[in-house]
Amino acid sequence: MERGPRAAAIMFPNNAQETAEPMKVLVPVKRVVDYNVKVRVKADGTGVETANVKMSMNPFDEIGVEEAVRLKEKGVASEIIAVSAGPTACQEQIRTALAMGADRGILIEHDGVLEPLAVAKLLKAVVAKESPELIILGKQAIDDDMNATGQMLAALLGWAQGTYASKIESADGGLKVTREIDGGLEILQLKLPAIITTDLRLNEPRYASLPNIMKARKKPIETVKPADLGVDVTPRLTVLKVEEPAKRQAGKKVGSVQELVDKLRNEAKVI
């Protein structure tokens, strides 16, 4: 990377990281059903309908890419590698990350189910090749809602984890992370290398500009297979069935506040 630590420090004199070497950042991105799509359970109960459905980058992963790009703009990050595991079409989500500012991509091509444990193992193999110091993942994917891959990867690597981050700062040779917890916020100091998972308020992801979308087309994407990485991705869970939750019936409209209070007191008896 051409952008050295000195130049960056001069450009951003307020940066606490002035003397530290900028680091390589890995941003895993998942291809998921777009968050605006109303998912439908397949009639045969094997899953949800994904054919001819709009697919996008997992929104929490977008926040991760944005944070990495901001770290690079501050001179804290040197290079950003976007990695996605899944079918060939995951290239689209890698391209989105490249258009937002990632430098290059890695596609781990696999057509079957990939559970968080398998993805964590694949990412660990990528880490062994690329030696990033920081990995920023979304806190959960909006399809399987597992909320697991970041923590699992941190475990496999033996790294510190800062989950549900709403703020990341360089401090004392490591990272100071503000986390969203039940009831408020918690601040942790993490040693590097480290895993961060993003919460909603970490940042607001940018829209890629047209010139950057064009530029992203020329950025390299390397393709590997799980077997190339020596990882067994056999699922541990068997999906026996997928069904729609019980539908709630719409109730009645009340005409006034007085009627509402009367119903709550005397019909529903909840106040």
Next chain:
Amino acid sequence: MAVLVLVDHDGATVSQPTRSTVAAATKLGEVHALVLGGAAAAAAAAAMPGVTKVLQTEDALYAHALAEPVAALLIALAPGYSHLLAPASAAGKNVMPRVAALLDVQVLSDIAGVVDADTFVRPIYAGNALATVKSADAKKVITVRAASFDPVPASGGSGTIETVATAADPGLSAFLGAEIAKSERPELTAAKIVVSGGRAMGSAENFAIIEALADRLGAAVGASRAAVDAGYAPNDHQVGQTGKIVAPELYVAVGISGAIQHLAGMKDSKVIVAINKDEEAPIFSVADYGLVADLFKALPELETELAKK
């Protein structure tokens, strides 16, 4: 083999989601509870019916429940257990996947049902689908959706208490501080009544009328993601798939349109009230009682009406 539940507590009482987790755990075997904390918390855990033994440690290493040392402790205890469970709280969701990976098993997140020792129901796609999954792993690591299991009582049990040895300190992270909002209101996931405001509240200042109504009802305050994104309410108030999952006796949605992601967080509430001036708002399709009205008129009226008795 027994099952182990990681306890969330405030130093004196066990959280309601933990009691729901014990309810789920009793379907799987004899329940032991792990308490990172003092004598009062251990006694509270031992008082949960169904808990036969409490494992306790007061070691300062666990004082802030950092994921790395807590996971190491659970790994040290894991050989004696078939299932390791925690509530799907911020703390439980932080540590349990780490434990699962260290055991080389796939974590089962946010389960909403126990079919048998290997088979569980869990919501996917923001609760728009329920998946029944069977795990092939020898040991199961689980987080439990509290709203899906009736909590065991807080008292009546008589488990024994023993101290556990401190496990290795990975030395990867340190606690610097916390900003916990002080509130007299009940905790969101345990409250019997929740009053939530949406984007239609218009400003953080206007959220005061939600808080006033909540206080009148003895309720917790919630917010839609839109209201949180707009900065009207803090993130830990967020009800929805990306926030808290609640199932109170009464849920009052004020100025909330009813996006899928919000409905996923509250549709298991017993009674739902929606107040919205848009009569086409999707929230009305799940509400037991809908009031089409301007919230800035309706809420003061509601407060007055509630004060009458």
